[in-house]
Amino acid sequence: DTEVTQTPKHLVMGMTNKKSLKCEQHMGHRAMYWYKQKAKKPPELMFVYSYEKLSINESVPSRFSPECPNSSLLNLHLHALQPEDSALYLCASRRLAGEISETQYFGPGTRLLVL
Amino acid sequence: GQQVMQIPQYQHVQEGEDFTTYCNSSTTLSNIQWYKQRPGGHPVFLIQLVKSGEVKKQKRLTFQFGEAKKNSSLHITATQTTDVGTYFCAGPTPGSARQLTFGSGTQLTVLP
Numbered sequence: 001d002t003e004v005t006q007t008p009k010h011l012v013m014g015m016t017n018k019k020s021l022k023c024e025q026h027m028g029h030r031a032m033y034w035y036k037q038k039a040k041k042p043p044e045l046m047f048v049y050s051y052e053k054l055s056i057n058e059s060v061p062s063r064f065s066p067e068c069p070n071s072s073l074l075n076l077h078l079h080a081l082q083p084e085d086s087a088l089y090l091c092a093s094r095r096l097a098g099e100i101s102e103t104q105y106f107g108p109g110t111r112l113l114v115l
Numbered sequence: 116g117q118q119v120m121q122i123p124q125y126q127h128v129q130e131g132e133d134f135t136t137y138c139n140s141s142t143t144l145s146n147i148q149w150y151k152q153r154p155g156g157h158p159v160f161l162i163q164l165v166k167s168g169e170v171k172k173q174k175r176l177t178f179q180f181g182e183a184k185k186n187s188s189l190h191i192t193a194t195q196t197t198d199v200g201t202y203f204c205a206g207p208t209p210g211s212a213r214q215l216t217f218g219s220g221t222q223l224t225v226l227p
Binding site: 108 | 148150156157158159160163201203211213214215217218219220222
């Protein structure tokens with residue numbers, strides 16, 4: 001099973017709403033990632049969790065709050081977003097084997113529209 | 116910081132023509148990965164190259180890693196409409212093998 005799942009597939013929210021994006025993998029991967037992707041641009045790293053601990057935060061605004069409840073799950077809590085936050089949010093996971101750079105497996109993404 | 120550039124940014128080809136995208140890094144890479152993203156889809160891993168001068172083939176796709184490990188190319192022979200999408204190269208971010216730095220991508224359109 002090389003699948004990363006994400007819910008919901010689409011999300012429309014107002015600037016005062018609170019919502020959460022969910023990501024799940026059962027490949028035993030111990031690194032999980034959140035990316036933001038705008039149209040026609042490469043994925044832009046937001047957060048990295050290694051062994052369920054936040055290891056990298058790429059200066060993301062506090063209106064985005066990640067959470068890793070266990071080794072299979074990754075959440076992204078959204079609050080008071082701006083219209084410019086509308087994008088495709090991708091989750092990815094990767095097996096950790098020392099510091100060898102290995103493949104990242106991407107989920108299908110959540111298409112977020114902030115009104 | 117590290118930069119990974121791809122050219123061309125866009126490419127339109129007639130079905131059956133060949134296509135090549137080039138990836139250039141400002142730093143030496145321990146490895147390079149290639150991903151394909153279909154319109155409306157998500158990045159899907161294609162291949163990883165590790166050795167200097169390495170060449171790998173997947174059916175009509177040929178991947179090369181430069182001798183200096185700073186550049187790479189993806190060549191598609193006799194394109195088909197199923198090849199449509201954006202092709203990204205990605206290399207480990209210096210100082211953090213757990214991060215990838217993605218190239219700017221090449222968007223391929225195949226005209227039937």
